Amino acid sequence: MDKIILSEMDANFKNEIAAQPGAEHIQRCFTCGTCTAACPVAEVNDDYDPRKIIRMCILGMKKEVLSSDILWMCSRCYTCYALCPQGVKFSDVLDVLRGMAIKEGYVPKEQYKDAKELDKFVQELRCEIINQKLHPEGDHEKKVKEMIEKELKVTWKK
Ligand code: SF4
Ligand code: SF4
Incomplete structure (x- = not known):
């Protein structure tokens, strides 16, 4: 999940995400980490990091993001949504990513x-x-x- 292969990056991934209702402000993220610091799942699972997921989306790591089990770990508490100073609405972004993962065949319906x-x-x-x-x-x-x-x-x- 950490390895970045430039030729596999999808520069349009962030735009595809931002075109979906709820995820419009993904590019406002300035990596402050407030979401990760407050997330109850991140507290118990070192692999779960909302800030990192957003970064991966913006970098274009489409395959890595959509095929990752980590998308399904969120407990829907909406703390990240409430606290983000940029109004990114990470929990909604995650819903969009889940929908894309299903639509593009990375996980069963x-x-x-x-x-x-x-x-x-x-x-x-x-x-x-x-x-x-x-x-x-x-x-x-x-x-x-x-x-x-x-x-x-x-x-x-x-
Ligand atoms: S709280 Fe918002 S701006 Fe800060 S890292 Fe999370 S998504 Fe980005
Ligand atoms: S909604 Fe999901 S990602 Fe956001 S703080 Fe809660 S568990 Fe973490």
């Missing part, structure tokens, strides 16, 4: 649906865990266990 379902599951789980902490008298712990068991069955079945 179902991957987008799976990612959406996983995002929903993670947010529901988070709500239940917070509720458990705030209201330990409720049955949230039981619900959390049931949700995890169900998700494991679904994931393993695939």
